[in-house]
Amino acid sequence: MNTTFNFNRLGLLIKRYFIENKNKELMYWGILTLVFCLNHQTDSARMIIYIMGFIFAAKLFKIFSYTPGGMHYLLIPATHLEKLVANILLSTVYFFGMILLTFSIGNIIGTNLINALFNQTNSISWDMFSLSQTVSIGNNIPSAFGSPFIGMIFTFFIIQSVFLLGSIYFKRGGLGRTMLSIFGFFLLLVIIELFMFKVMFGSFSVTGNMMASFNFTPENSPTIKIIGHVFKVMSYLLTPFLWVVTYFRLTEKQV
């Protein structure tokens, strides 16, 4: 028997999820299709994907909020890695695939419905899936992920992995506490940034406009380029790093 990873057990864990949540899933995706019928603007659809995504991810280890449920889950004869991979696949591949599918269906139905109801000739927009290159950060530094769609996938993965960790880290209220932690984390970053501005420039502003007096052209700055590359690498590594942390949290879980 494979003691570390067995695809049969992984399949059983995924099957378990679908059998246990069949009705909830049907309702969830049905409602989302309806939402995308009514609103299929690319920007708001992206926001919906992120929000629904983290709500979904925050539920995956919610079973630990109820001790008998957590005991039952931990005693399922599968490795911690298999349990984690099953939840990663559900929160990323399955959820992302399903949300794009419901978006596409909602987009097609919604656009055709509007055309029919209001006698319009709008064409279906597939901007969501755009693979064209883009630039960001003041239009000077290329986006870490190249295209908006790839960027959306990576952003989605990062958000999912943060909330997946939150769902196992906090015994109760994983969603709210993870959001609070993220808020706290970014607040801390802003305070550090302002403190550094104060030390370096003598004054501080959240927008950083006290740097305007300096002749600063980011596109020519090798430091900024290096920072851009570091940011890119960190963006790629953040998700697997959070998955590893989640794995250790699961192995240490006691109920």
Next chain:
Amino acid sequence: MIDIQNLEFSYSKQTSLLSNLNLQLEAGRIHGLLGKNGEGKSTLLKLISGLVFPKQGEINVMGFKPEKRQPEMLQEIFFLPEELPQLTLSIENYEKVYAPFYPNFNTTQFNDYLKEFEIENKKSLLNKLSHGQKKKVFIAFGLATNTKLLLMDEPTNGLDIPSKGQFRRMVASTLDDSRCLIISTHQVRDLDSLIDSITIMDGHEIVFNEPTENITKKLLFRVADRNEKDESVIYSEDTLRGLYQVCENPTGEESKLDIELLFNAVFTDKKRIMNIFK
């Protein structure tokens, strides 16, 4: 099958729940785990199944370290907790989802047990069943997994009177030399014909761990006359039928074990009992 050495466990830094606990349990027996409330019986079952980890000491279950929660070990353990999980599944789907994780699961056995418990409709949702019915489903499933180790925390709580007898029959029929059952209970009268080894916890440690044949060899359980005075009496309980007593048994006289009396005797004169079984 289970070997526990110098086990220390606590939920908080201030209070220790289990300290310097040593225990060996063998296969082929039904072990009754007894103790007052809060002694750590459920926690001990959790430690054995790997749900909580020891602070110090070693636990060996069938050659595995429970805290690693390896599937090879978990597929040989079924733990029936006192409080059951809330699952939105039918009995049929529960079997479909969880049975494949247990290589020795037997569907015929499961169906037979459900039938004996008079649960006919496998399409019933688990969360719509009463506590007792749900417990019957989990007992039937646990027995049908044919795991080597079966841990049961208060299994007869919530069962009606006929079901308690059915439960005893089922458990007795599944036991063989390779299986070990540990039943933690306060309802000793429900299980005294079933248990064949008794483990008593007191002061967060094991104070008594003996097979029933040894107990009746060394202790005599009898009903005595109120005027009778005897130095060999360890514990005595006044009832309408006379004095129910636990006495030393130097002659090896045969008697029927009364677990409740034994339990009270251990708590009345722990040192004396421990000396007898040294």
